[in-house]
Amino acid sequence: MNTNHKKKIILAGNPNVGKSAIFSRITGLHVTVSNYPGTTVEYLIGSTFVSGEEMEIIDLPGTYSLLPLSKAEAVAVEMIDKGDIVINVVDATNLERNLNLTLELLELNKPMIVLLNMWDETRHKGISIDVPALQNMLGVPVIPTIATTGEGVKEAMSIIESLKEPNIRWQKMSEEERWSKIGNIVSAVQRISHHHHTLLERLEDLMIHPVGGLLFAAVVVAASFLFTRAIGEGLINYIFDPFFEKVVGPLLTRLSLALSDHHFLHELLIGRLVDGKIHFKESMGILSTGLYLYPAAVFPYIIAFYLVLGLMEDIGYLPRIAVLIDNLMHRIGLHGYAVIPNILGFGCNVPGIMATRILESTRERFITATLISIAVPCAALQAMIIGMVGRWGIRYVFLVFGILFLIWVIIGILLNWLVKGYTPPLLLEVPPIRFPSPRIFFKKYWMRLSYFAKEAFPIMLTGIIVATFLSATGFIEHVANITSPLVHTTWGLPKEAIVPIAIGFIRKDIAVGMLEPLHLTLPQTITATVVLSIFFPCVASFVVLFKELKWKLMLASTGIMLLTSMIVGGITNLVGKMF
Amino acid sequence: MEAIKTLAEAKKGEALKVVELRGGQQFRQKLSSIGVRPGKILTVADIMPLCGPVVVTVDGRDIAIGRKMAERIFVKKV
Numbered sequence: 274m275n276t277n278h279k280k281k282i283i284l285a286g287n288p289n290v291g292k293s294a295i296f297s298r299i300t301g302l303h304v305t306v307s308n309y310p311g312t313t314v315e316y317l318i319g320s321t322f323v324s325g326e327e328m329e330i331i332d333l334p335g336t337y338s339l340l341p342l343s344k345a346e347a348v349a350v351e352m353i354d355k356g357d358i359v360i361n362v363v364d365a366t367n368l369e370r371n372l373n374l375t376l377e378l379l380e381l382n383k384p385m386i387v388l389l390n391m392w393d394e395t396r397h398k399g400i401s402i403d404v405p406a407l408q409n410m411l412g413v414p415v416i417p418t419i420a421t422t423g424e425g426v427k428e429a430m431s432i433i434e435s436l437k438e439p440n441i442r443w444q445k446m447s448e449e450e451r452w453s454k455i456g457n458i459v460s461a462v463q464r465i466s467h468h469h470h471t472l473l474e475r476l477e478d479l480m481i482h483p484v485g486g487l488l489f490a491a492v493v494v495a496a497s498f499l500f501t502r503a504i505g506e507g508l509i510n511y512i513f514d515p516f517f518e519k520v521v522g523p524l525l526t527r528l529s530l531a532l533s534d535h536h537f538l539h540e541l542l543i544g545r546l547v548d549g550k551i552h553f554k555e556s557m558g559i560l561s562t563g564l565y566l567y568p569a570a571v572f573p574y575i576i577a578f579y580l581v582l583g584l585m586e587d588i589g590y591l592p593r594i595a596v597l598i599d600n601l602m603h604r605i606g607l608h609g610y611a612v613i614p615n616i617l618g619f620g621c622n623v624p625g626i627m628a629t630r631i632l633e634s635t636r637e638r639f640i641t642a643t644l645i646s647i648a649v650p651c652a653a654l655q656a657m658i659i660g661m662v663g664r665w666g667i668r669y670v671f672l673v674f675g676i677l678f679l680i681w682v683i684i685g686i687l688l689n690w691l692v693k694g695y696t697p698p699l700l701l702e703v704p705p706i707r708f709p710s711p712r713i714f715f716k717k718y719w720m721r722l723s724y725f726a727k728e729a730f731p732i733m734l735t736g737i738i739v740a741t742f743l744s745a746t747g748f749i750e751h752v753a754n755i756t757s758p759l760v761h762t763t764w765g766l767p768k769e770a771i772v773p774i775a776i777g778f779i780r781k782d783i784a785v786g787m788l789e790p791l792h793l794t795l796p797q798t799i800t801a802t803v804v805l806s807i808f809f810p811c812v813a814s815f816v817v818l819f820k821e822l823k824w825k826l827m828l829a830s831t832g833i834m835l836l837t838s839m840i841v842g843g844i845t846n847l848v849g850k851m852f
Numbered sequence: 853m854e855a856i857k858t859l860a861e862a863k864k865g866e867a868l869k870v871v872e873l874r875g876g877q878q879f880r881q882k883l884s885s886i887g888v889r890p891g892k893i894l895t896v897a898d899i900m901p902l903c904g905p906v907v908v909t910v911d912g913r914d915i916a917i918g919r920k921m922a923e924r925i926f927v928k929k930v
Binding site: 338366398478596597700 | 880883885886887889897898899900901902903905907912913918919920921
């Protein structure tokens with residue numbers, strides 16, 4: 274496919290060695306830099322100019338060895354084969370373990386350079402490394418670098434062009450041979466002196482303490498939720514809503530008048546008028562609700578959520594949560610790792626389901642993706658649940674979230690029991706707590722936001738267009754009429770409630786809003802919000818569900834959702850009647 | 853000579869030497885490449901309750917090892 278033969282530079286290294294930070298230094302591109310292993314399963318490609326020649330740089334997923342033991346490592350191995358030059362990023366504070374990959378890379382006998390990254394941390398840790406000696410023993414250039422400040426990176430890039438194959442002809446080694454070779458190298462080049470426990474290390478200990486760690490996590494999670502909601506609501510109330518009311522509203526009102534003779538077109542573009550006015554949440558037109566929803570009702574929460582998530586990730590907190598609740602996750606057929614996609618799902622289910630890629634087996638991916646779709650309410654949905662149910666009192670909000678959590682646990686246990694296969698035990702490096710450089714942090718934050726905007730906006734807009742079409746042509750009403758007895762008898766909801774529930778396929782949060790005019794009772798409100806949350810993910814999540822799971826599993830997942838919503842809706846209805 | 857036991861039986865704060873990784877090649881390679889292999893000295897940093905993972909410190913790095921895996925790592929006190 275690629276006709277021009279740009280040289281390919283491969284960036285390889287263990288997880289958590291600052292590889293992505295080096296990548297972002299070299300390319301100046303917006304890149305994901307993160308602390309938990311697995312975020313870069315999708316490798317990143319950038320380009321750089323090396324003395325006038327454009328070269329392609331590929332950032333590989335972090336890997337401990339070239340034996341393809343996980344999906345991420347398999348990708349890495351495949352890509353290295355295609356590379357012309359290898360940049361091996363090594364954590365200078367953990368030379369021994371990192372050298373395993375280095376030697377495996379050397380055995381490929383490609384032009385290569387070794388970057389001894391985190392050079393600044395070696396001093397704090399009382400480690401000293403004899404760089405010229407290491408260079409001699411490896412047979413390739415070795416340069417100390419500090420990715421967060423950029424030190425050494427330019428120097429390394431300046432010799433990229435002149436790199437040749439290693440001075441030493443490396444032979445394939447067996448595991449034992451390699452480790453004994455590493456032992457020789459380390460004892461020849463590295464000296465370690467004693468160092469004292471720092472305050473940070475004590476904090477690290479607390480974070481992973483079985484009791485203290487869980488308390489700490491509870492505080493962190495609660496604070497993150499409050500923060501996300503506060504920022505999201507602030508953005509909506511003070512920036513996005515006024516903009517739509519004051520600027521877009523009047524324009525659309527004029528268009529609405531102009532279109533008053535073209536009923537179908539009016540229905541499609543503007544939607545139905547609520548009390549004679551355009552209602553951004555409920556009109557359901559392409560230009561009204563279609564334009565409004567995404568930037569004004571979803572994006573603000575994403576802006577807030579990614580800020581919090583990025584911090585937790587870069588500081589190195591997420592893997593700690595994974596370790597703390599690994600035992601609980603195993604009860605539902607997952608290991609601690611799977612908590613990460615679930616947490617992501619609370620922002621928006623789309624990135625949550627995408628992140629299931631970090632899990633090793635199809636079984637784990639299926640269980641996690643299904644659980645997210647069913648029982649993890651995204652930020653926009655949470656806001657609507659709180660709005661709808663909250664008017665009856667905050668305890669009912671907790672009740673709805675409690676029901677969802679219970680469903681998450683029960684479905685998890687059932688799936689663990691039903692889905693064949695086994696979940697490998699956890700094996701994970703808990704990275705040291707580090708404070709990210711603001712430059713790299715915001716670069717990644719920006720990249721994530723723009724990626725989300727580019728990926729999700731078209732899907733959501735398409736969804737709105739399709740939904741508007743279906744409702745303008747009367748299709749949704751038709752389906753509603755056919756299924757209404759079911760809705761009425763099983764869920765105890767008024768017949769009109771089926772339309773919002775069907776709309777829920779497009780965006781659950783508007784659907785909840787559309788239930789408002791129906792004046793539901795408290796038990797009905799609870800049933801409706803729970804059913805809406807479980808029943809079908811929004812169309813955007815549905816698309817990624819299909820992408821990640823393919824037809825068969827996606828249909829299985831959908832079946833589980835429908836069945837669960839029937840059963841749970843039925844139960845809440847019955848219980849509700851008792852009061 | 854101290855008795856050999858599995859990592860799952862270790863107590864918090866113990867310093868242990870890895871004696872053997874009992875399992876398939878994949879199991880051994882996975883652990884070796886992350887820094888846990890025969891001859892290495894580990895310190896047990898934490899043990900999560902309810903059959904949760906064992907967190908060990910090797911070369912200054914914390915590694916969380918699932919209980920099932922820990923049961924197949926044989927160690928002795930140093």
